[in-house]
Amino acid sequence: xxxxxxxxxxxxxxxxxxxxxxxxxxxxxxxxxxxxxxxxxxxxxxxxxxxxxxxxxxxxxxxxxxxxxxxxxxxxxxxxxxxxxxxxxxxxxxxxxxxxxxxxxxxxxxxxxxxxxxxxxxxxxxxxxxxxxxxxxxxxxxxxxxxxxxxxxxxxxxxxxxxxxxxxxxxxxxxxxxxxxxxxxxxxxxxxxxxxxxxxxxxxxxxxxxxxxxxxxxxxxxxxxxxxxxxxxxxxxxxxxxxxxxxxxxxxxxxxxxxxxxxxxxxxxxxxxxxxxxxxxxxxxxxxxxxxxxxxxxxxxxxxxxxxxxxxxxxxxxxxxxxxxxxxxxxxxxxxxxxxxxxxxxxxxxxxxxxxxxxxxxxxxxxxxxxxxxxxxxxxxxxxxxxxxxxxxxxxxxxxxxxxxxxxxxxxxxxxxxxxxxxxxxxxxxxxxxxxxxxxxxxxxxxxxxxxxxxxxxxxxxxxxxxxxxxxxxxxxxxxxxxxxxxxxxxxxxx
Numbered sequence: 001x002x003x004x005x006x007x008x009x010x011x012x013x014x015x016x017x018x019x020x021x022x023x024x025x026x027x028x029x030x031x032x033x034x035x036x037x038x039x040x041x042x043x044x045x046x047x048x049x050x051x052x053x054x055x056x057x058x059x060x061x062x063x064x065x066x067x068x069x070x071x072x073x074x075x076x077x078x079x080x081x082x083x084x085x086x087x088x089x090x091x092x093x094x095x096x097x098x099x100x101x102x103x104x105x106x107x108x109x110x111x112x113x114x115x116x117x118x119x120x121x122x123x124x125x126x127x128x129x130x131x132x133x134x135x136x137x138x139x140x141x142x143x144x145x146x147x148x149x150x151x152x153x154x155x156x157x158x159x160x161x162x163x164x165x166x167x168x169x170x171x172x173x174x175x176x177x178x179x180x181x182x183x184x185x186x187x188x189x190x191x192x193x194x195x196x197x198x199x200x201x202x203x204x205x206x207x208x209x210x211x212x213x214x215x216x217x218x219x220x221x222x223x224x225x226x227x228x229x230x231x232x233x234x235x236x237x238x239x240x241x242x243x244x245x246x247x248x249x250x251x252x253x254x255x256x257x258x259x260x261x262x263x264x265x266x267x268x269x270x271x272x273x274x275x276x277x278x279x280x281x282x283x284x285x286x287x288x289x290x291x292x293x294x295x296x297x298x299x300x301x302x303x304x305x306x307x308x309x310x311x312x313x314x315x316x317x318x319x320x321x322x323x324x325x326x327x328x329x330x331x332x333x334x335x336x337x338x339x340x341x342x343x344x345x346x347x348x349x350x351x352x353x354x355x356x357x358x359x360x361x362x363x364x365x366x367x368x369x370x371x372x373x374x375x376x377x378x379x380x381x382x383x384x385x386x387x388x389x390x391x392x393x394x395x396x397x398x399x400x401x402x403x404x405x406x407x408x409x410x411x412x413x414x415x416x417x418x419x420x421x422x423x424x425x426x427x428x429x430x431x432x433x434x435x436x437x438x439x440x441x442x443x444x445x446x447x448x449x450x451x452x453x454x455x456x457x458x459x460x461x462x463x464x465x466x467x468x469x470x471x472x473x474x475x476x477x478x479x480x481x482x483x484x485x486x487x488x489x490x491x492x493x494x495x
Contacts, residue, residue: 030061042105077239077441107138128286177224239444250436263408267307282392302389357493422472
């Protein structure tokens with residue numbers, strides 16, 4: 001049997017390829033950033049060619065760096081930035097428009113009109129989602145309506161729609177496979193999570209021709225073969241999941257009540273709810289956690305649009321430091337008891353506020369505020385927002401997680417993780433393997449290809465590298481959090 005699995009992790013700001021062994025160890029990795037395109041206020045796009053090039057390049061690089069032949073690789077799994085929307089020509093593969101990124105808010109007015117027309121309750125009941133520009137449906141409709149001839153070509157069956165996973169599967173298989181998995185489908189606002197199918201009522205509501213849509217498969221399934229021209233040989237694609245659901249698998253959160261929070265470009269907390277699709281009373285999302293052997297496991301999710309992107313903005317926009325690794329030392333140098341708050345609503349506020357027109361701000365500046373305080377405030381914002389989500393989940397769920405498993409680039413920062421534990425008032429567990437999103441894609445592929453018997457075997461591989469326990473006095477915790485809540489209220493568009 002081959003020794004490695006290839007995980008393709010196509011993210012919001014970069015693409016990565018990682019080779020994992022059977023125990024989940026990172027054997028080799030490669031990463032490429034690609035440009036972010038901001039055509040207008042609140043608009044975010046990616047060049048589809050840049051996405052594809054970054055994926056292909058990193059796949060080739062990681063195999064070369066590992067020094068192994070393709071025959072040592074059993075198969076591939078794909079995980080991806082979710083909701084990001086692409087449309088392309090079925091014959092030529094030529095994209096109709098740039099990829100509209102999940103952060104994009106151009107359809108905010110359309111969503112407001114749909115809510116005012118009374119469609120929110122039905123959309124939530126069928127999809128578990130809210131009506132928001134975040135999701136794919138209004139993005140897709142925008143492309144069809146704003147690219148000349150787009151809707152007519154879609155009606156004639158000439159075009160294909162996909163989230164990033166679908167686009168990559170199409171490209172990797174030479175256009176032979178047009179498919180997605182249930183987790184990505186569940187983020188489009190077009191998929192009925194109870195019936196596990198594209199919903200004709202929603203297709204009519206959003207004006208989407210069914211001929212555009214991919215086949216929906218299990219997360220651990222046969223997604224075709226990577227064409228030999230790309231990597232020098234064929235390779236089966238056997239696992240696909242949206243990035244946050246892949247991290248849920250990579251963190252082995254397989255029992256109801258287990259939860260994880262991923263700190264990448266955004267921050268996403270997901271808690272496994274088992275076979276029950278529980279609807280939130282607090283504007284959180286109900287989503288497909290994973291689907292294996294035709295059985296759906298559901299999850300409740302809170303989405304924060306900007307987390308690691310705050311650090312990127314502090315670095316590139318304000319030029320307060322040269323490297324993200326410097327932020328921990330800066331934060332440790334903050335003066336005691338500072339009350340600077342940075343609300344990173346650069347593309348609106350996510351859960352539980354869902355205010356696409358909110359914009360970012362810094363509050364509490366005084367004469368002795370310096371770079372360290374502003375950087376610390378940016379880092380703390382992620383922790384405050386996580387507590388916002390925790391409070392909602394505590395109210396929504398009978399069995400809330402008593403420990404949070406964390407992953408993503410920011411969790412390497414010990415100062416942030418300690419502040420997170422302090423703000424939540426509960427332990428935070430950091431795993432030995434931090435690349436849990438890519439690891440989850442590898443696990444799903446390995447399950448399909450027979451590397452693993454079942455999810456229990458995968459769960460045994462999870463290991464904790466460090467546990468952070470709360471140390472902050474409760475009075476101080478509540479004082480800081482109250483200041484955060486006041487700052488958030490001040491940036492909302494309806495105040």
